[in-house]
Amino acid sequence: xxxxxxxxxxxxxLVLVAFAIPLGAYMARVYDGNARIAQKILGxxxxxxxxxxxxxxxxxxxxxxxxxxxxxxxxxxxLLVYGLQRVQTVLPGNPNDLPAVDPRVAWNTAVSFAxxxxxxxxxxxxxxxxxxxxxxxxxxxxxxAATGMAVLAALIRGLRSRKAEEVGNFWVDLTRSTVYVLLPxxxxxxxxxxxxxxxQTLHGHATTHLIDATSxxxxxxxxxxTQQNIAVGPVASQVAIxxxxxxxxxxxxxxxxxxxxxxTPLSNFFQCLAILLIPAALCxxxxxxxxxxxxxxxxxxxxxxxxxxxxxxxxxxxQRPNAALVDLPVDQYGSDLQSGGNxxxxxxxxxxxxxxxxxxxxxxxxxxxxNSMHDSYSPLGGMAPMVLMQLGEVAFGxxxxxxxxxxxxxxVAVFISGLMVGRTPELLGKKIEAFEMKMATLAILVPCxxxxxxxxxxxxxxxxxxxxxxxxxxxxxxxxxxFSSMGNNNGSAFAGLTASKTFYATAxxxxxxxxxxxxxxxxxxxxxxxxxxxxxxxSSGTLPTDGPLxxxxxxxxxxxxxxxxxxxxxxxxxxxxxxxLARGGAP
Numbered sequence: 144x145x146x147x148x149x150x151x152x153x154x155x156x157l158v159l160v161a162f163a164i165p166l167g168a169y170m171a172r173v174y175d176g177n178a179r180i181a182q183k184i185l186g187x188x189x190x191x192x193x194x195x196x197x198x199x200x201x202x203x204x205x206x207x208x209x210x211x212x213x214x215x216x217x218x219x220x221x222l223l224v225y226g227l228q229r230v231q232t233v234l235p236g237n238p239n240d241l242p243a244v245d246p247r248v249a250w251n252t253a254v255s256f257a258x259x260x261x262x263x264x265x266x267x268x269x270x271x272x273x274x275x276x277x278x279x280x281x282x283x284x285x286x287x288a289a290t291g292m293a294v295l296a297a298l299i300r301g302l303r304s305r306k307a308e309e310v311g312n313f314w315v316d317l318t319r320s321t322v323y324v325l326l327p328x329x330x331x332x333x334x335x336x337x338x339x340x341x342x343q344t345l346h347g348h349a350t351t352h353l354i355d356a357t358s359x360x361x362x363x364x365x366x367x368x369t370q371q372n373i374a375v376g377p378v379a380s381q382v383a384i385x386x387x388x389x390x391x392x393x394x395x396x397x398x399x400x401x402x403x404x405x406x407t408p409l410s411n412f413f414q415c416l417a418i419l420l421i422p423a424a425l426c427x428x429x430x431x432x433x434x435x436x437x438x439x440x441x442x443x444x445x446x447x448x449x450x451x452x453x454x455x456x457x458x459x460x461x462q463r464p465n466a467a468l469v470d471l472p473v474d475q476y477g478s479d480l481q482s483g484g485n486x487x488x489x490x491x492x493x494x495x496x497x498x499x500x501x502x503x504x505x506x507x508x509x510x511x512x513x514n515s516m517h518d519s520y521s522p523l524g525g526m527a528p529m530v531l532m533q534l535g536e537v538a539f540g541x542x543x544x545x546x547x548x549x550x551x552x553x554x555v556a557v558f559i560s561g562l563m564v565g566r567t568p569e570l571l572g573k574k575i576e577a578f579e580m581k582m583a584t585l586a587i588l589v590p591c592x593x594x595x596x597x598x599x600x601x602x603x604x605x606x607x608x609x610x611x612x613x614x615x616x617x618x619x620x621x622x623x624x625x626f627s628s629m630g631n632n633n634g635s636a637f638a639g640l641t642a643s644k645t646f647y648a649t650a651x652x653x654x655x656x657x658x659x660x661x662x663x664x665x666x667x668x669x670x671x672x673x674x675x676x677x678x679x680x681x682s683s684g685t686l687p688t689d690g691p692l693x694x695x696x697x698x699x700x701x702x703x704x705x706x707x708x709x710x711x712x713x714x715x716x717x718x719x720x721x722x723x724l725a726r727g728g729a730p
């Protein structure tokens with residue numbers, strides 16, 4: 144790794160922590176209703192929304208009612224997104240006269256955006272009208288992210304409550320997450336992106352004159368082409384919330400590798416920073432709401448320890464030459480090694496370090512946007528983002544969902560520690576008993592089942608042969624990556640797989656739905672169960688959950704579950720491909 148690459152990564156993490164600490168403290172005040180300055184400015188909007196939708200902010204909900212509100216709201220949003228795609232031909236804001244979206248793609252996209260996955264089976268600029276991009280997809284970018292943040296807030300209240308029956312009010316948490324956090328941050332980032340050259344317009348395209356005229360033959364008639372139309376639209380606003388909300392669905396098909404969606408090194412740095420900003424800040428929100436800074440740092444260190452080795456692996460693997468090209472006269476630099484490393488599929492504007500950092504950040508978080516082609520990474524380089532998704536999207540994970548996912552692993556970790564010392568395990572003074580373990584186990588294992596079952600069925604599907612760009616081990620890696628992404632609500636793809644056909648669009652939508660809502664319900668059930676329990680004072684036998692020992696135990700639990708679940712699949716995918724390339728064979 145070059146010195147510049149190391150400096151860039153170190154600077155990235157320092158800036159991330161510097162921004163996350165005050166943002167986390169601010170969000171804690173928001174959820175506790177104590178953000179006084181923000182409430183003076185944005186309070187009228189919050190109260191207006193309550194009056195419009197008949198919300199009584201002082202009325203708290205049990206976890207069952209909270210869960211019903213989450214599910215009903217998200218299903219209605221899913222149906223709205225599906226319907227708008229199917230009737231976009233009669234809606235305004237369709238300057239390019241795009242047809243109605245295919246029902247299979249519309250279903251997959253509706254589930255994808257409602258579940259905060261933003262997996263794309265379509266090319267944004269060539270499939271969705273401006274109205275659908277803004278009203279359907281843009282709105283879901285906000286509310287799906289706010290849903291994850293609201294569920295986390297409910298779980299935190301469950302941990303700090305003393306024998307309470309309620310965990311908060313979903314409509315209040317949803318509104319505050321949107322109005323006080325996501326909207327202001329998105330506005331700031333969107334204005335910054337416009338300053339960097341990202342388009343923000345309602346026009347359908349911009350026309351540019353070609354430097355060199357070209358010839359084009361249509362119906363046996365040759366014409367001289369002197370200009371080109373470039374798709375533009377409300378890009379900056381879409382990009383801002385897709386990154387901050389760990390959504391990931393890009394306006395352009397090639398996502399943040401597009402020069403209009405991500406035009407400069409500075410826009411690349413801050414977009415990548417935005418991916419991890421709120422997930423990192425929520426660690427400090429957790430610590431502030433529970434009045435324990437040590438817990439905040441313990442969670443952030445756990446996430447960083449989980450990410451760091453895979454970032455190093457991706458950087459190292461991509462800095463190495465492509466093993467398939469070493470015997471060819473490609474960029475010989477004193478030997479048969481390619482001096483620039485594996486640059487296939489990467490923007491020369493960013494290079495390997497910025498590409499690997501983004502690939503790691505987008506799959507550590509439940510984001511899925513890309514600034515390079517993951518399908519072109521080396522086998523081990525591509526395995527790094529794949530494994531980060533397979534760990535359950537808990538480091539750093541989606542906004543809210545990453546931290547409450549990590550807390551599910553924390554419950555398992557304290558249960559294991561309790562077995563080792565022969566006492567009832569505790570987390571933050573709340574006893575962890577059979578019900579919490581059952582719910583945590585569901586939350587951890589259901590996404591694993593969705594990934595493995597989806598991959599197995601895809602390998603048996605007759606549709607697979609016609610939608611893969613590559614055979615053999617790399618083709619299997621493309622399938623495994625796709626379902627790892629959908630089954631963990633990430634949204635990135637190897638892109639060597641056409642997922643718009645019947646099986647993949649349908650199965651992918653089912654995986655995304657299960658991975659989102661079959662986790663949210665157990666998490667809320669745990670929140671309600673913990674809220675009813677009294678807080679037990681720590682004793683000499685209590686395992687501290689804010690120290691180095693617990694960090695090691697928590698990291699080990701996450702890695703152990705991931706290894707036991709996915710190592711066999713990885714062995715016949717990227718690991719086998721790496722060994723084949725190393726011996727000079729075809730993947």
